[in-house]
Amino acid sequence: MNVTEVKLKKVLADVFKIEATAVNEDTSVDTVERWDSLTHLNLILALESEFGVSFSEEQTVEIMNYPLIKMVLQENGVKFQ
Numbered sequence: 001m002n003v004t005e006v007k008l009k010k011v012l013a014d015v016f017k018i019e020a021t022a023v024n025e026d027t028s029v030d031t032v033e034r035w036d037s038l039t040h041l042n043l044i045l046a047l048e049s050e051f052g053v054s055f056s057e058e059q060t061v062e063i064m065n066y067p068l069i070k071m072v073l074q075e076n077g078v079k080f081q
Contacts, residue, residue, distance in 0.1 A: 004080050008070065011050050015043045028065030040064075051078050 006020075012027065013020040016034045029035045035043075044060050047053070047069070053076040055063075063069045070080060 002080060004078060007050060011046050015039055015046050023066065025066055
């Protein structure tokens, strides 16, 4: 796992108050009990701050699971290699 992915998992863990080791490809609005509209907003703000990006309105609605978060970050120039 690369440094960027470790940072991403830490952001999700901090926002949702779960262990970073619990964050994986299945992490989504359906599998995280604390993922509601308020924590989603907190997630958006935390991701933008941590990675120095700014999401479009469409992207903020789109990122409802871990794979989509990675995809949108990559669309915004974040490298996962």
